Amino acid sequence: MAxxxxxxxxxxxxxxxRIEAQVEDGVITDAWSIGTMxxxxxxxxxxxxxxxxxxxxxxxxxxxxxxxxMASIRAVEDAVGMTVPLNAExxxxxxxxxxNVQDHVIHFYHLHALDWVDIVSALSxxxxxxxxxxxxxxxxxKSSKTYFKAVQDRVKAFVGTKRLGPFANAYWGHPAYxxxxxxxxxxxxxxxEALDWQREVIKVHAIxxxxxPHPQTFLAGGISLPVDPDAQNALNADKIAQVRELLVQAxxxxxxxxxxxxxxxxxxxxxxxGIGGGVQNYLTFGDFPTAEGQRREDYWxxxxxxxxxxxxxxxxxxAEAIAEYVTHSWYRYAGGDDQGLAPWxxxxxxxxxxxxxxxxxxxxxxxxxxYSWVKAPxxxxxxxxxxxxxxxxxxxxxxxxxxxAVVDLVLQKLGAPASALFSTLGRTAARGIExxxxxxxxxxxxxxxxxxxxxxxxxxxxxxxxxxxAWPAEAEGVGFHEAPRGMLSHWIRIKNGEIxxxxxxxxxxxxxxxxxxxxxxxxxxxxxxxxxxxxPDQPLEILRTIHSFxxxxxxxxxxxxxxxxxxxxxxxx
Amino acid sequence: MAHDPHNPRxxxxxxxxxxxxxxxxxxxxxxxxxxxxxxxPASFARKVAAAVAADDRPSVxxxxxxxxxxxxxxxxxxSRPTAAEVILDYLSVDYHETIMAAAGHQVEEVRRHxxxxxxxxxxxxxEGGIPTKDGGVYGCIGGHSMVDVVTEVCGxxxxxxxxxxxxxxxxxxxxxxxPTGAVGVGELLPxxxxxxxxxxxxxxxxxxxxxxxxxxxGTLPRTDSLKRPLFAYGKRIHDNCERRAxxxxxxxxxxxxxxxxxxxxxxxxxxCKGPATSHNCPQVRWNDGLGWPVGQGHGCVGCSEPGxxxxxxxxxxxxxxxxxxxxxxxxxxxxxGIMAATAAGVAVHGVAKxxxxxxxxxxxxx
Numbered sequence: 048m049a050x051x052x053x054x055x056x057x058x059x060x061x062x063x064x065r066i067e068a069q070v071e072d073g074v075i076t077d078a079w080s081i082g083t084m085x086x087x088x089x090x091x092x093x094x095x096x097x098x099x100x101x102x103x104x105x106x107x108x109x110x111x112x113x114x115x116x117m118a119s120i121r122a123v124e125d126a127v128g129m130t131v132p133l134n135a136e137x138x139x140x141x142x143x144x145x146x147n148v149q150d151h152v153i154h155f156y157h158l159h160a161l162d163w164v165d166i167v168s169a170l171s172x173x174x175x176x177x178x179x180x181x182x183x184x185x186x187x188x189k190s191s192k193t194y195f196k197a198v199q200d201r202v203k204a205f206v207g208t209k210r211l212g213p214f215a216n217a218y219w220g221h222p223a224y225x226x227x228x229x230x231x232x233x234x235x236x237x238x239x240e241a242l243d244w245q246r247e248v249i250k251v252h253a254i255x256x257x258x259x260p261h262p263q264t265f266l267a268g269g270i271s272l273p274v275d276p277d278a279q280n281a282l283n284a285d286k287i288a289q290v291r292e293l294l295v296q297a298x299x300x301x302x303x304x305x306x307x308x309x310x311x312x313x314x315x316x317x318x319x320x321g322i323g324g325g326v327q328n329y330l331t332f333g334d335f336p337t338a339e340g341q342r343r344e345d346y347w348x349x350x351x352x353x354x355x356x357x358x359x360x361x362x363x364x365x366a367e368a369i370a371e372y373v374t375h376s377w378y379r380y381a382g383g384d385d386q387g388l389a390p391w392x393x394x395x396x397x398x399x400x401x402x403x404x405x406x407x408x409x410x411x412x413x414x415x416x417x418y419s420w421v422k423a424p425x426x427x428x429x430x431x432x433x434x435x436x437x438x439x440x441x442x443x444x445x446x447x448x449x450x451x452a453v454v455d456l457v458l459q460k461l462g463a464p465a466s467a468l469f470s471t472l473g474r475t476a477a478r479g480i481e482x483x484x485x486x487x488x489x490x491x492x493x494x495x496x497x498x499x500x501x502x503x504x505x506x507x508x509x510x511x512x513x514x515x516x517a518w519p520a521e522a523e524g525v526g527f528h529e530a531p532r533g534m535l536s537h538w539i540r541i542k543n544g545e546i547x548x549x550x551x552x553x554x555x556x557x558x559x560x561x562x563x564x565x566x567x568x569x570x571x572x573x574x575x576x577x578x579x580x581x582x583p584d585q586p587l588e589i590l591r592t593i594h595s596f597x598x599x600x601x602x603x604x605x606x607x608x609x610x611x612x613x614x615x616x617x618x619x620x
Numbered sequence: 621m622a623h624d625p626h627n628p629r630x631x632x633x634x635x636x637x638x639x640x641x642x643x644x645x646x647x648x649x650x651x652x653x654x655x656x657x658x659x660x661p662a663s664f665a666r667k668v669a670a671a672v673a674a675d676d677r678p679s680v681x682x683x684x685x686x687x688x689x690x691x692x693x694x695x696x697x698x699s700r701p702t703a704a705e706v707i708l709d710y711l712s713v714d715y716h717e718t719i720m721a722a723a724g725h726q727v728e729e730v731r732r733h734x735x736x737x738x739x740x741x742x743x744x745x746x747e748g749g750i751p752t753k754d755g756g757v758y759g760c761i762g763g764h765s766m767v768d769v770v771t772e773v774c775g776x777x778x779x780x781x782x783x784x785x786x787x788x789x790x791x792x793x794x795x796x797x798x799p800t801g802a803v804g805v806g807e808l809l810p811x812x813x814x815x816x817x818x819x820x821x822x823x824x825x826x827x828x829x830x831x832x833x834x835x836x837x838g839t840l841p842r843t844d845s846l847k848r849p850l851f852a853y854g855k856r857i858h859d860n861c862e863r864r865a866x867x868x869x870x871x872x873x874x875x876x877x878x879x880x881x882x883x884x885x886x887x888x889x890x891x892c893k894g895p896a897t898s899h900n901c902p903q904v905r906w907n908d909g910l911g912w913p914v915g916q917g918h919g920c921v922g923c924s925e926p927g928x929x930x931x932x933x934x935x936x937x938x939x940x941x942x943x944x945x946x947x948x949x950x951x952x953x954x955x956x957g958i959m960a961a962t963a964a965g966v967a968v969h970g971v972a973k974x975x976x977x978x979x980x981x982x983x984x985x986x
Contacts, residue, residue, distance in 0.1 A: 054724040055762050058717045061689045063761060084759040084766075086686050086751075087799030088792060096934040102921065103929075106792045109690020109821055153696075161721045201708070210677065210712045216730050217721035242704045246697050250907045257916035258906035260693040260821050264918050266876060271918040273882040280884025280917075397799070399757045407728075407763035508876035590723055601688045 049076065051410060052583050055083070057593060059158040061110040062600025064559065066571075066589055067412040070580050075589070078568070078575035079412030080559045082421035082604050085377070085397065092549045096515075097123045097541050098267045100549060104537065105261055107551070108602045112260040113146045113252075114530035115551065115602070118537040120267045124509075126524025126541050127517075129268035132506035133339045137496040138255050138270050138282075140335050141290065142262060143528070144489040145251045148297050150531040151435070151482035152305055154597045156234075156241040159475065162591045163316060164226060164234035167219035170206065172232035174199055180229050185307040189240065198236040218585045225315045234312070237304055248297040251290050255282070269508030276500055287500070291493050298486040301479075309479045310460050316472060320463055323471030323592040325574030326430045326567075327355040329437035330557075332364060332536070334529035335488070337495065347488060348529055351441040352431070358465070361444035364426075366525060369536070369552060372423040375416070375561040377401065385564040387425060390538040391523070393550040420604045423560040423569060424552050432570040433533025433557045434596065436477040440468055449487075453480050471574070474595040515544035523548075530554055532597050555603035558596045571596060653700040677709075678835065679734055679742040681773050682716040685766045686759055686793050686802055687748025690821035691784040692718050698824035699908050706828070714742075717761075728762045735776055743834070744777035745827075746770065746787040746805050749794055753801030767808065774805060779840055780814040781830055782806070785923060788816035788847075795929035806847060815840045816847040820923035825904050826852040846926060848898070857894035857920050860902040863887065873917075881917060891936040892919030899924040 048071070055065035063084040069077040092103060100123065104115035117139065124131060131139075174196040181190035205211075218224075226234070249259045255272055256262025264271045275281035335347035343350055351361040370387030373380055379398035380386060388394060400417050402409045412418045423430075431437070442450035443465070457476055458465060467473055511517060523540040533554030540548035560569030568576075571593060578588050684692070696703045707713050714734040720727055734742060748766075751758035756765025774780045782788040782805050793802040806814055817826050830849060833841045841849040858864065866872070867886040874880065874889060888895070897920055905912040913920055922932035932939075 056717055056723065056727065058720040058723045058727055061718070063684070063759065083761070084686060084751075085800065086749075086793040086802070087758070091792070091795045091797070091799070091929075096936070099933060099935045102935055103792065106688055106690070106820065109688035109693050112690060112693065157719065166721075205708050208677070208712075210679075210714075212707060212711075212713045213716055213719045214721045215714065216726045239704055242696070243702065246699060246702065246907075249697065250910050253907035253911035253916075255916075257911045257913045257918060259697065260690040263913040263921070264916050266918075269876060271876055271916070273877055273917050275882040278882040278884075280915075281882040397758075399754065401757065402763075404756055404760050404765035405763055405768060406760075409763065505882070506877060510875050510877070513876065585726075586724065 048072075050583060052580075052586060053410065054586050054589055055081075057590070057598070059161070059590075059594060060598040060600065061108060062555075062598070062603065064593070064598055064600045065411065066575070066593060067410055068575055068580075068586075068589060070583050073580055075575045075578045075580060078572045079418060080421070080561060080569055080571040081411050081419045082559060082600050084600065085420040085604050086601075087397070092546050094545050096544070097126070097539060097546050098513075098515075100537075100539065100546060101265045101267065102263075104551060105265075107553070108599055109260045110150065111146075111530050111532060111599055111602060113142055113256075113262060114528055114535055115537070116262070116265045117143060118526040118528040118530075118535045118551065119539075120265055121526025121528065122524045122537040122539040123267040123526070123541075124524070125526060126522040126539055127267075127512055127519070129509040129512045130340060131269055131509065132504070133499050134274050134496065134504060135266075135269035135507050136336050136339065137492050137499065138264075138272060138274075138507075140337075140492045141294075141489060141496070142252060142256050143334070144485050144492065145248060145294065145297060147531045148301060148482050148486045148489070149245050149249050151478045152241055152301065153245050154531075155305060155309070155475070155479065156238050158597070159594045160234055160238060161217070162587060162594055163224070163312065164238075165219055165221075165224040165231050166202065166214060166235055167206075168224065168226070168228045169232040169235045170199065170203060170228075172199065172228035174232070177229040177232045180311070181233055184311045185303045187303040187307075189236070195232055195236060198239065199232055201239075202235060218587045221585055221587050222581050223587050223591075226312055230312055230315070233308065237308060240304065241300075244296075244300050248293050248300075251293050251297075254286055254290055254293075266508055268510075268513060269506075272507065273505075274500055274507055275505050281505075282500075284497075287493065287497050291490070294486070294489045294493055298490060301482050301486045306479055306483055309476060310457065313461055313472060313476065317461070317463070319472040319591065320461075320467035320470045322578055323474070323574045323595060324469040325570045326432055327469050328426075328429055328431040329353045329440045330364065330426055330431040330433050330534055331438045331441050331529060332366075332527040332534050334527070335492075337492070343527070348438060348442065349445060349447065351445055352426070353437075353440050353444050354429075358440065359444040361441050366527075366536070368427045370425055370428070371552065371556075372425060372563045373417075374423070374564040375418055376422045377417050377420055378422065387428065387563075390525075390536070390550040390552055391540070391548070393538075393548075419559075419561040421556055421559050421561060421569075421600075423563045424557050425563055425567075428563075428565070430560065430563070430567050430569055430573070431557060432596075433554045434474070434478075435481040435531070435533075436468065436474045437533060438529060439477040439480055443468075449484050450480075453483060471592045471595045478597070518544060521547075532599050532602070533557060553599075553602045555596075555599040559598060559600065559603050571598075649700075677712040679738040680711050680713045680716075680745060681731060681734055681742055681777070682713060682745040683747065683769065683773060684717050685746065685748030685750055685770065685787065686791070686800070687784065687786050689718060689747070691747045692716075694821040694824050695783070695827060697907060698828055700825065701828060706831075711743075711831070725762070731773070735773065739776050741778050742776075743831070744774045744780040745783055746774065746780060747783050749786040749790045749802035749804065750808055751793070751800035751802050752808065753799075758800040770805060770808060774809055774812055774814075778813070779834060780805060780809075780812055781827070782814060782816045782818075783822040783827055785818040785820050785926075785928070788818040789926035791820075792929055794927075813840060814847060815843060815849060817852070818846075818848065818924040818926070819899065823852075823901065823904060823906060826900070844898070848924070852900045852904075853898045853924060855898065855900070857897045857899055857902055857914070860900070861894055861914060862902060863914060887914060887917070887919040889938060890919050891934070891938060893922035893928075893932050893939060894920040896932070896939055897922040897925055897928075
């Protein structure tokens with residue numbers, strides 16, 4: 048019998064997401080992804096200084112704390128023709144690179160792991176057997192019987208207080224948890240270790256970016272961190288050494304903890320390599336330049352798309368193929384809601400038609416109406432998934448040497464074909480693979496930076512085009528960035544030195560999007576279909592697939608269109 | 621301070637710490653650090669220790685509203701104590717959507733249960749602005765408007781701590797023209813016991829210090845008229861700035877990457893808002909003291925001031941129209957001018973409002 052269920056709030060994500068799903072005979076047959084918050088920043092940017100836009104848009108998200116700043120300064124640079132010096136490109140790569148690595152580890156251990164790891168089961172683990180398991184997959188030093196016993200005792204003491212705090216009322220003992228107690232205890236130990244690790248390695252942002260969250264050295268045209276081997280207040284050899292040490296620490300944890308654990312527990316969940324594939328179209332616009340004025344096609348990650356069924360055929364991408372729909376989103380387009388608007392023509396006029404709060408016992412989803420604050424971006428009128436999986440699938444199809452080597456290794460260890468990537472498990476594995484690759488790449492980039500400083504290059508900024516008086520009266524530009532959660536683009540139009548129009552098309556908007564006018568579901572919605580649900584009252588399986596995308600709803604609902612239109616109407620039923 | 625094994629209170633503390641897997645040395649180190657952040661005499665460390673070790677861990681409900689989770693991320697970077705210690709050892713963080721294992725109605729149950737069981741005793745931590753327009757439709761959690769959630773949770777709390785500029789003053793979404801009618805908690809609920817820890821994001825040591833202050837003394841720390849604790853917001857960035865000597869000497873960065881920039885000269889001409897911003901960044905810094913904006917070559921943007929989004933911008937222009945202010949005047953005159961201007965801004969909140977209104981009018985005029 049069909050039954051509709053609601054999960055609201057979805058926890059262990061950024062932002063406010065509600066999932067409604069129809070369950071029939073223990074399997075999801077339909078699903079709706081619903082963003083329940085809007086901040087309206089699109090109305091706020093118009094008329095402000097384009098050089099300030101990075102600071103504002105950075106506040107879309109404090110989890111993806113570098114990504115909007117990056118896309119924003121690139122949009123301004125594209126618009127007014129700034130050339131970014133190599134020092135700034137490499138410092139930005141390091142800021143983006145460590146952001147990706149740290150974010151992926153936090154996602155895996157703190158936001159996703161509890162979907163797979165049963166903390167309560169860890170209490171009955173044998174610490175000696177846990178040590179043997181840990182030592183069989185990695186030579187990471189924190190793996191002794193004494194160590195795991197101490198972790199277990201700490202958790203026991205916590206549980207003994209009978210006040211479980213954030214771990215209360217969860218789905219412990221759910222039949223979908225498959226790990227033996229020892230693998231669970233290992234996961235709990237890593238959860239705690241990763242909490243300390245994430246605090247340390249992100250200090251790269253403090254050294255290069257002044258602080259984290261929300262680093263503050265971004266500049267349109269460069270970076271505000273001075274570099275000079277002979278100055279005390281600039282990035283010098285000592286600070287580069289500090290950064291390098293942190294990057295080595297970051298890489299070691301990924302190589303010796305994250306990846307071995309992922310490979311150790313994945314075999315228990317191989318059925319999830321056949322669940323959660325979703326739309327199976329993958330899109331990336333490439334990132335990580337390694338030379339001044341480099342073409343996008345020569346970046347370390349290259350742009351490309353792979354369409355469902357066409358793997359391993361990767362095609363080039365075009366920025367003009369992106370359009371957004373609001374047929375099922377709480378916005379109104381002046382020319383009718385069923386048309387798609389390219390980012391340059393984007394409109395963001397709220398038109399709330401959902402239930403009036405409080406509505407705890409009502410459904411929000413509606414086949415025929417609007418049901419989310421998230422818009423529906425489409426590429427050539429087709430829903431695409433963005434994110435680590437998209438980047439790894441496209442890179443693999445393109446024959447990217449580093450990506451291909453690690454993906455093949457992982458597939459071989461799991462005894463799985465490449466098609467296993469198109470799944471919930473594949474999405475989670477791809478994130479780990481990407482963290483590994485970037486944690487290695489960071490070390491290359493820091494060495495390139497040191498080399499460049501050694502050549503006497505101390506340029507950090509295109510000062511010639513800093514002052515708006517050097518800009519054309521009217522200009523437009525686009526900035527792309529591959530954020531941890533996927534392809535991000537910011538689109539800016541500048542008039543007389545002020546922002547005339549600004550729009551962001553965000554990774555979680557691609558992935559969390561509702562249906563479009565053709566009724567095509569967004570990637571979350573499509574991925575949930577076919578997911579088994581053992582107990583509709585404890586929808587652990589929904590969390591697994593949704594979390595595998597690493598949702599970031601604050602980002603998703605901050606589409607920008609700084610035209611300064613007045614809000615005309617908000618319908619409250 | 622020496623350890624006294626015959627003091628029954630200390631022995632109990634020791635046993636408690638042992639049961640939590642915390643060694644005494646690191647615990648006392650933490651208490652001393654907190655005492656220092658709070659600017660208390662060192663003798664308070666013992667009192668702090670006893671308070672945080674009290675066996676009934678205070679319950680915490682941490683709300684996420686119109687926000688970016690940057691303040692939670694900042695909290696995860698805390699080192700004295702660490703986030704893990706706070707969650708497992710010092711507090712009972714009963715509701716916090718970013719880290720909770722459960723989801724959906726199970727977490728709604730937890731929130732309800734916590735509010736009933738610890739009514740009037742729990743601490744509410746709020747992250748994010750509150751959209752008040754149009755019946756609250758711009759922000760809902762579990763089908764309840766954020767206005768209702770905040771009113772209920774903060775209204776029944778022993779104290780509310782607003783982390784970050786959004787919950788303190790509405791934040792970025794409250795910038796003109798404030799499309800969702802976003803406000804801070806203090807504006808929605810003016811009479812509740814509340815402390816604001818603005819910043820974009822909040823700096824973690826200021827949160828841990830505030831919590832420990834509350835546990836130790838049973839009260840919220842003394843605040844200024846904007847409800848910001850004096851221990852963290854009692855002085856201007858400019859007064860504690862490591863580059864102040866260059867300001868006084870008239871040595872300014874003129875272009876990004878110029879010799880003055882590389883030598884750490886004053887960033888005032890590049891738009892630094894330190895002279896009008898009250899915050900302890902220069903002392904506490906960020907990420908265990910490894911950096912802060914001015915130290916790394918970018919000006920302060922004034923993120924701990926209400927309405928800074930509208931009143932402090934643009935980022936890269938010199939502070940405008942501050943009476944008596946200007947690099948050409950002498951250092952003494954400058955200092956007096958800024959102090960007068962800041963005092964006026966703090967005393968009369970309406971000043972900021974009128975500047976904000978002027979900014980709106982200017983834009984509409986365009």
